[in-house]
Amino acid sequence: GESVGLHLPTLSVQEGDNSIINCAYSNSASDYFIWYKQESGKGPQFIIDIRSNMDKRQGQRVTVLLNKTVKHLSLQIAATQPGDSAVYFCAENPYNFNKFYFGSGTKLNVKP
Amino acid sequence: DVKVTQSSRYLVKRTGEKVFLECVQDMDHENMFWYRQDPGLGLRLIYFSYDVKMKEKGDIPEGYSVSREKKERFSLILESASTNQTSMYLCASSLGGRTAYEQYFGPGTRLTVT
Numbered sequence: 001g002e003s004v005g006l007h008l009p010t011l012s013v014q015e016g017d018n019s020i021i022n023c024a025y026s027n028s029a030s031d032y033f034i035w036y037k038q039e040s041g042k043g044p045q046f047i048i049d050i051r052s053n054m055d056k057r058q059g060q061r062v063t064v065l066l067n068k069t070v071k072h073l074s075l076q077i078a079a080t081q082p083g084d085s086a087v088y089f090c091a092e093n094p095y096n097f098n099k100f101y102f103g104s105g106t107k108l109n110v111k112p
Numbered sequence: 113d114v115k116v117t118q119s120s121r122y123l124v125k126r127t128g129e130k131v132f133l134e135c136v137q138d139m140d141h142e143n144m145f146w147y148r149q150d151p152g153l154g155l156r157l158i159y160f161s162y163d164v165k166m167k168e169k170g171d172i173p174e175g176y177s178v179s180r181e182k183k184e185r186f187s188l189i190l191e192s193a194s195t196n197q198t199s200m201y202l203c204a205s206s207l208g209g210r211t212a213y214e215q216y217f218g219p220g221t222r223l224t225v226t
Contacts, residue, residue: 031212032212034214034215036217041219041220042219042220043116043202043204043217043218043219043220044155044202044217045217046214046215046216049214089154089155091155093212098143098145098160098162098168098212099157099160099170100157100212100215102154102155102156103154104152104153104154105154
């Protein structure tokens with residue numbers, strides 16, 4: 001399968017700080033990317049997406065950056081809150097509009 | 113809000129049993145998916161369906177089958193459960209067409225096969 005990896009398996013941040021979660025993808029043909037948040041005992045929840053014709057997309061307190069040159073994706077969370085504690089993972093859509101490849105996730109711990 | 117529901121949150125079955133996992137979505141989505149999620153392996157696609165009675169194999173279809181008789185319902189069937197099928201099973205749905213769209217997930221079914 002495709003390689004969708006994360007640079008850090010666990011990230012600890014202080015409440016109120018900004019968080020950056022990274023993702024590397026391997027297929028330069030990928031044209032659609034999604035970030036998901038998964039809280040303990042729940043299914044993944046859509047956070048934000050970006051298509052390859054964009055470099056940056058902003059949502060509420062979240063920003064996704066796409067660097068196609070180095071095949072890198074990042075999720076920035078502003079003013080991290082305890083409710084942001086979860087596993088975050090990225091997904092890429094390389095060449096089949098129905099098929100995504102998911103990374104294994106980064107666990108975000110928010111310290112009060 | 114999109115709602116994807118799964119019939120059970122927790123399920124314990126014996127080796128060799130036939131197991132049915134049900135998924136229902138209420139957003140009239142064309143696409144539906146079944147994944148399994150294992151520690152360190154992320155989500156792996158088992159099967160997906162892009163229309164009623166239509167299905168395609170994902171990356172790990174062995175030991176599984178699916179059924180989609182109605183647009184809102186997608187069932188995963190373990191023909192003869194084995195211990196290596198102990199896992200978290202996630203159902204998802206999305207809009208159809210030739211453009212990829214975000215997938216919305218259900219809460220998951222944690223299946224234990226003993």
